[in-house]
Amino acid sequence: MIRILSVGDVFVDRPEPAAGFAPLAGLLATGDIVFGNCEGAHSRSADRAPQAKGPQVSAPENAEALRTLGFDVMSLANNHSVDGGHEGLRQTVAALRRHEIEAVGAGENLGEAFEARLLTRNSLTVAFVALSTVFPAGYEARAGVPGIAALRAHTFYVNPDPSCWNPGAAPQIVTAVDEDDCGTVEEAVRSAAARADVTVVGVHWGDPFRPFALTDCEPQVARLLVDAGADVVLGHHQHLLRGAAFLDGAPVFYGLGNIACDLPALAADLLRETPDAPYDDEDACLRTYGEYGIYPRAGYPLLPFHSDARRTVVARVDVDGTGVLDCGLYPCRIEPDGAVRPLRVADPRHGEDLAYLRTCLAHVPGPAELEPTESDGYAYWRLVPGG
Template identity: 25%
Template sequence: MEQTISFVATGDSFITRRLPSTTSESFVELTNLIKSADARLTNLEITTHNFEGYPGQASGGTWAITSPLALRDIKAYGFNLLPWANNHTLDYLYGGLEATERYINEYEFVHAGVGKNLADASAPRYLETPAGRVALIAATSSFHETWIAGDQRNDMSGRPGINPLRHKSVHKISKEKLETLKEIADTVDINAVTKMSIKEGFVVEKKDGKFEFGQYVFAEGSPEGKETSPDPRDMKRILKSISEAKRQADYVVVSIHAHEMQGEDKSVPAEFLKTFARECIDGGADSIVGHGPHVLRGIEIYNGRPIFYSLGNFIFQNETVTHLPADFYEKYGLGNDHTVADGLDTRTENNTKGFGVNEKIWDSIVPVWKMQGDKLTEVKLYPIELGYKQPRYKIGWPTLVKTDRILKDLQELSEPFGTKIDIKDGVGTIVLD
């Protein structure tokens, strides 16, 4: 009989405080669950260093930094796989990236999604377990454009950065609206530079029927709306990594950090993410682990493989960073006399808006799934809460809870994917064919 291997995954770990206890009942219960699996993954959504990098002009929202000792606490939970390609990877530029990687290596995590060049950032990384060899590939679709790792040439070095999943967007509108948009473009000269570049030969004129309105692309079509698709360059590169990993490991896990949503609903993934996940599985991946929007998204079982479109948060402490650069304060009209607490109070309008008042940010699940050879045999879903309504200096630690509330929300989110979840004694079980 083929051996069974088990996996556990979580969403984002944005950790800025040290663990208050490793002996509490709630911590032991959760770590026992995590450590019961062979491959154990959490997304590291923070830089870990002692300010060895300069704060970038752009950040993922909050300039994310914590002490390298936080990695000891991540280790205490039992994780052995760390994807860390996300919208905070270069909050402290290359110095922060290089220092974070150095400390991650010191704590002996298998990590992926970031590297000294594009090939390195795209490469599979391997975890050896008694039940089989597991490959991890990580990418992000949410990033500043300057964070993309650069390709290596034989005459020029590459550039450190993240493994990107870019996407293309086309806004479909009626013929009448498209003509109006063209008139507006001519009136305000929004395409003047592009037109001149075409005349001078620096830009090739597009002849695909699409119309560029500044940085946005429009086309005549019905139904009206926004269509998104993965960038073929990135899709091809990531599929190549999956192909490599599939021939070098028993199982392949793909991690994707993605904020992009359908319309204005964070809980619904953008169309290109669904395309990406399914193509990855068609290409040989055994599971897709998504995170990024800080809320749960639905689960799909596609060709006998799980796609977790978002596992929300595991540790979320974005409002207990100790330092923020001048750019943060200037954004909110504050100056040098103001402190981190002043900045956070201003951003949240004294804790009346933002993440702190959205209960769904602080609810999540920890899935545990098993495979026997090539067959998915079990997917269990364990709800966690992160302390909604606690003060910002206490909130953000996960606790296992026996509740149907979170699982019922997940049932509803997963229904469009044809996924059925049975709930019993506060634990969910996905019904497999």
């Protein structure tokens, strides 16, 4: 048996990269393999992708925190890995390798981007594949062009009531996943599954500006991945937690939140690009960009997201040669200084966060339930099929 621990988005940009992560590192040390999404570039390249707004690029030294946390494999299939251009992407891969971390979901061409990473523990081989449905145009890898493993989806806006003229009414949103990209994804997952005992797919998807809700693309893609051979699906990008479900016995975690998304210079960067924007006034930002917009938040200089983004989790999946034995979530909180602290059962925030996750579950197709318990001294919520 091996234990796979996973988190959502990770981007470290702070004077002391490893500061605040000791409590979380203790929890992650209980895993045989640790996975996360590297939400940005660690690079000194002067390049910048022209599409990057508020680019997430930090010095390579910040990758030290990733090794301190014990990551074994990290996804680069996201909407920020190419913010530092192609050279920035290369330097990020090199920074991860210097710390003995496998990078998945990006490469020098389309084939490399979709190539699985195989890790063996206790005589079990686990394959990791990563892809993103959310990315700026041009970030996707192509034949002979570096980039990320991308799965495009086309969005259509439909009149919700064709029998009624109602100008300005909110449309129904319908998503269709690109058939060519589906074929590439299916081939990558099937190839990985043929070479491994367990196949894990990380996928960047969803809407970061709404709590709880899934886009209609997410269940579509989850079904595609499980049908192709994924045993575990790990979702990220939304910064706000999402629910989880089982598809044919495979756990699908739709949104693991973030353990770090350090953006200390966000206001200054955005004000340079849009001098008339109110990024230095939180009340004005609330009126302009809404409750769940991305702008600096008082008391949390590194984390410019809604207070719900301070709730986060570590996903746990125990597997052996027969499949998934157990899975669930360790609840954690991000503190004002960026420290990440796993919760104990006695922590008064434990009950609040359990109620929050149960609300997330209510928005996910396919019933699942959380059974609160304790593991290694930490609060642990076992995920089980619902009634």
